[in-house]
Amino acid sequence: MTLSSCGAVVRSAVALVVGAVAVLAPAAPSARAATVDTSATYVVVARHSGKVMQVRSAVDGGAVVQASRSDSSAQQFQFVDSGGGFFRLRSRYSGRVVDVASASTANGADVVQWTDRDAVNQQFGVVDTDSGYVRLVNRNSGKALDVWERSTAEGARISQYDVNSGANQQWQLVRLGTTTPGGNGSPTDPNVKYFGRWNTSDPTAYVSEWAGAYVTVGFTGRTVQLKQRNAIDFFVSVDGGPDVSYVNRSGTVDLTPTPLAAGNHTLRVSYRPIAGSYKGDAVFRGIQLEAGASTFAPPVPAKLIEFVGDSITVGQQSSKQALTAYGWLVGERLGTGHTQIAVGGACLVSAADGCIGMSDRFLRTGLQADAATWDFSRYRADAVVINLGTNDVGHSVTxxxxxxxxxxxxxxxxxxxxxxxxxxxxxxxxxxIPETQAAVAVVNDSKVRFVDTTGWIVEATDTTDNVHPNDQGHRKIADRLAPILSSVLSTG
Structure with missing residues (x-):
């Protein structure tokens, strides 16, 4: 069975009634409804994690969580019509239905399973979003089913929360027992997972300006091609293998000159950062597969680390730039997702002479001062590492x-x-150094820490120019930083 980019969800002209939640006859939120087949069985896939809704037991009050897809009966649901555009989600495993515990209307309320009473806290509107995803909006509370705190972890709980644009409130309904093909590899394919900040305003071409952004996707078949716009340098890893460099490529690029063995495969693509005189076109236009092949959701790390900095965090003057920088190395070593929100020459302070100030650009999708504000609901970092201040001295920052x-x-x-x-x-x-330490002290937050890096690298042997670490220098930094972050992530 392969995943469909639109599952069995068919757009309908039916509109849900506008109105506030009423005591006796609650109304659904104003939006386009989606059509479901009440005779079919579905798995319900979270957009942000690729994991599916699952019941943990067969008893009343059993938790509803997300889990890696296996298509077991605990992950299979039937939509039972309650009338008025509302449905109950009945577990094939337990025969019970998804239920907001104690008929709560609070954000974060537990979502469990319970004996079917056709109660309003067991009824959900199926509301279209985009690209084949829906929100499941509770009739009693008017809130959407939501993977709590956008977690990608196995067993993360499902709750309810105010309707928002978060991908953790968007679900793909995948109908079982059909021959619906999997994803098509386009930028909007839900099986393509994005790490870093991507401008998605053009659905045919997703753009990243920050260093260290990458995409991952699973695919079937023996060949895969990458669709680019204009020329760019990029790196490709197939099936977790070494990152292979492709220089100045555009158009449709063959990534498997030697066909792979038949079966399931994974692909990761990362782009060379735009820096200095280099102006490559870091635009992802999707992948192209052989006839009959399709995409599937790849494994997604449970944790994510965000690295904020300048050319040192970018990895400039190391052999593979972002891929040989300490942030990338740490993320790979710890098995986490990782982002490098960094650009060469950046300052902390937005200086009068035009130096990019990361205290401001941290909020942006791209490098420019007028770049769109980043939608932080699209991912949530578990740790943030800031390495800034190297350049401010040269820009008259006090x-x-x-x-x-x-x-x-x-x-x-x-x-x-x-x-x-x-x-x-x-x-x-x-x-x-004193100003960085003082800033940490002023914030007075137990989860904000100053990291003393004295002795981590030797400028004479571990840098290319007494400033930028070479490959050896970045490895030394990663050797010191990885245990700190490992401890942080394990304790929460």
Missing amino acids: KEQFQSAYVTLIQRARQKYPNATILAMQTFRKRF
């Missing part, structure tokens, strides 16, 4: 300005990632 901007950046990271540990690294050039 100590007071630096400390104030550092406090602002930490506060913004905390606001966007409420549960993340934030590490403020001492710059390897030993600049603004």
Whole structure:
């Protein structure tokens, strides 16, 4: 059975009634309804994680969670019509239905299974979003089924929350027992997983300006091609193998000159950062597969680390830039997702002479001051590592300005990632150390820490120019930083 990019969801002209939740006759939120087949069995796939809804037991009150897809009966649901555009989700395993515990209307309320009473807290509107995804909106509360805190972890609980644009509230209904093909590899294919900040305003061409952005996807068949726009350097790993360099490629690029064995495969593509005189076109236009092949959702790491910095975090002057930088190395070593929100020459402070200030750009999708504000609901970092201050000295930034901007950046990271540990690294050039420490102290947050990097690298042997670490230098940094982050992620 292969996944469909639109499952069995068919857009319908039916509209749900607009109105606030009423005591006796609650109404569904205003939106386009989606048609479901009440005679069919579905698995319900979370857009952000690729995992599916599952009941954990056969008893009343048993938790409803997300889990890796196996198509077991505990992951199979039938939609039972309650009338008025509402349905109950009945578990094939237990015969019970999905239920908001105690008929709660609160954000974060537990979602469990319970004996079918056709109660309003057991009824859900099936509301279209885009690309074949739906929201499941509870009739009693008006809130959407939501994977709590956007978790990608196995067994993460499903709750309810105010309707928003988060991918953790968007579900793909995949009908079992059909020959519906899997995803088509386009940028909007839900089986393509994006790491980093991607501008998705053009559905045919997703763009990333920050370093270290990458995409992963599973596919069937023996061949795969990457569709590009204009020329760009990029790296490709197939089935977890070495990252192979492709230089100055455009159009449709063959990534399997020697066909693979038949079966399931995985692909990862990452782009060379735009920096200095290099202006490659870091645009993902999807993949092309052989006839009869399709995509599937690849495994997704349970944790994610965000690295915020300048050319050192980018990995400039190392052999593969972002891929040989300490952030990428740490993420790969710990088995986490990772992002490098960094650009060469960046300052912490937005300087009067035009130096990009990361305390402000942290909030943006791209490099420009007027770039779109990033939608932080699209992923949530479990840890944030800040390495800034190397460049501010050359742009007339005062100590007071630096400390104030550092406090602002930490506060913004905390606001966007409420549960993340934030590490403020001492710059390897030993600049603004007292101000960095003072900013951490001012914030006074037990999950914000200063990291003393004294002795981590030796400029004479571990850098290319006394500033930028070489491959050996980045490995040494990763050797020191990985245990710190491992401890952070294991304790939460």
